[in-house]
Amino acid sequence: MSTSAEINDIEEGLELRPKFDASGLVTCVATDASTGEVLMVAHMNDEALRKTVASGEAWYFSRSRNSLWKKGETSGQVQRVVEMRMDCDQDAIWIRVEQTGAACHTGRRSCFYRKVDAGEGGARLSVVDADRLFDPAAVYGKHS
Amino acid sequence: MSTSAEINDIEEGLELRPKFDASGLVTCVATDASTGEVLMVAHMNDEALRKTVASGEAWYFSRSRNSLWKKGETSGQVQRVVEMRMDCDQDAIWIRVEQTGAACHTGRRSCFYRKVDAGEGGARLSVVDADRLFDPAAVYGKHS
Numbered sequence: 001m002s003t004s005a006e007i008n009d010i011e012e013g014l015e016l017r018p019k020f021d022a023s024g025l026v027t028c029v030a031t032d033a034s035t036g037e038v039l040m041v042a043h044m045n046d047e048a049l050r051k052t053v054a055s056g057e058a059w060y061f062s063r064s065r066n067s068l069w070k071k072g073e074t075s076g077q078v079q080r081v082v083e084m085r086m087d088c089d090q091d092a093i094w095i096r097v098e099q100t101g102a103a104c105h106t107g108r109r110s111c112f113y114r115k116v117d118a119g120e121g122g123a124r125l126s127v128v129d130a131d132r133l134f135d136p137a138a139v140y141g142k143h144s
Numbered sequence: 145m146s147t148s149a150e151i152n153d154i155e156e157g158l159e160l161r162p163k164f165d166a167s168g169l170v171t172c173v174a175t176d177a178s179t180g181e182v183l184m185v186a187h188m189n190d191e192a193l194r195k196t197v198a199s200g201e202a203w204y205f206s207r208s209r210n211s212l213w214k215k216g217e218t219s220g221q222v223q224r225v226v227e228m229r230m231d232c233d234q235d236a237i238w239i240r241v242e243q244t245g246a247a248c249h250t251g252r253r254s255c256f257y258r259k260v261d262a263g264e265g266g267a268r269l270s271v272v273d274a275d276r277l278f279d280p281a282a283v284y285g286k287h288s
Binding site: 011012013014015016027029031035036037038040041050053054083084085086087088089092093094104105106108111112113114115116117118122123124125126127128 | 155156157158159160171173175179180181182184185194197198227228229230231232233236237238248249250252255256257258259260261262266267268269270271272
């Protein structure tokens with residue numbers, strides 16, 4: 001447990017003290033710097049966070065591939081960081097970015113291309129942005 | 145591991161199939177529906193997600209208190225959901241909300257009231273929004 005003084009340091013201090021989870025990660029939300037649209041939610045480990053700050057381009061840590069990756073290293077769809085923010089308890093980061101092309105691996109501008117609506121038989125999804133800005137099969141190769 | 149057909153269903157289908165983590169949670173990002181500002185990042189379990197869809201107000205699951213909570217139930221700072229989006233792999237939710245007062249428990253409008261900048265001796269934080277819209281001690285009581 002954290003003491004009241006420690007919590008105050010984390011919440012009110014000006015020292016970067018990321019609170020990584022058991023897997024060594026913090027959550028990162030990337031939004032379009034001009035429209036405010038949420039492009040993606042991903043994770044950063046300490047190295048990804050350092051590289052992002054140092055380079056001004058977004059780096060993440062992939063949980064599924066268990067590896068550091070620079071956003072756009074395969075697809076070319078890089079994110080230039082306009083501003084980085086830290087949240088109150090320092091376990092979540094918000095980056096406002098200039099996104100080249102599409103943020104989503106499906107080729108859509110944003111990963112959030114479906115809306116959730118309440119329905120009689122339960123919540124359903126509907127597509128709000130079907131446009132693919134690139135062809136995932138061409139960029140990443142076919143999944144077997 | 146998921147098969148290619150299962151991944152396609154999750155990414156391209158219109159069925160709500162949230163991919164809860166080992167703790168039964170998905171990440172939820174709340175943004176201000178009018179400004180696009182990220183207000184907070186929190187988590188929802190299945191019940192919080194259902195209650196949010198059904199009520200049109202944001203419910204979350206607190207990992208620190210290990211309990212369901214309606215945003216604003218103590219502080220009065222409720223979030224009316226204008227739109228809910230699901231991401232490609234269905235493990236993150238984005239809600240655009242009308243926020244009453246402040247989203248952050250520190251009294252600030254947003255939890256992201258500090259900016260991260262690269263410095264010579266490493267990254268540092270600076271406060272971009274110091275204004276408290278309520279007094280946390282008065283709302284939540286003093287922390288001992």
